[in-house]
Amino acid sequence: MPGFAKPEPGANDLVGNVDTFNINDISDQTFYGFKYNPITAKLTVEEINDGSPVTLPTETSVNSNDYKQWVWTKRDLSFRWNSSNKSHLLTEVR
Numbered sequence: 001m002p003g004f005a006k007p008e009p010g011a012n013d014l015v016g017n018v019d020t021f022n023i024n025d026i027s028d029q030t031f032y033g034f035k036y037n038p039i040t041a042k043l044t045v046e047e048i049n050d051g052s053p054v055t056l057p058t059e060t061s062v063n064s065n066d067y068k069q070w071v072w073t074k075r076d077l078s079f080r081w082n083s084s085n086k087s088h089l090l091t092e093v094r
Contacts, residue, residue: 033046039064
């Protein structure tokens with residue numbers, strides 16, 4: 001199911017293990033959430049780092065306005081469309 005991918009242990013320092021994290025693990029990190037509307041084909045990337053609550057979908061309740069993928073990170077991320085293939089979103093980790 002989209003959004004529920006579990007990274008391999010130690011795979012990278014951007015994503016924590018969703019099964020074992022607690023709020024202190026992510027409290028000082030920025031949340032990036034990806035929403036996709038299949039009707040309009042619009043991709044929205046939300047960046048939240050002001051302490052606002054983040055509501056994630058559950059495996060039993062996913063609707064069209066839910067995040068499809070997400071990541072918490074201490075590093076800044078920037079996004080841009082690939083100039084030669086407009087369907088590929090590129091991410092730069094700074």
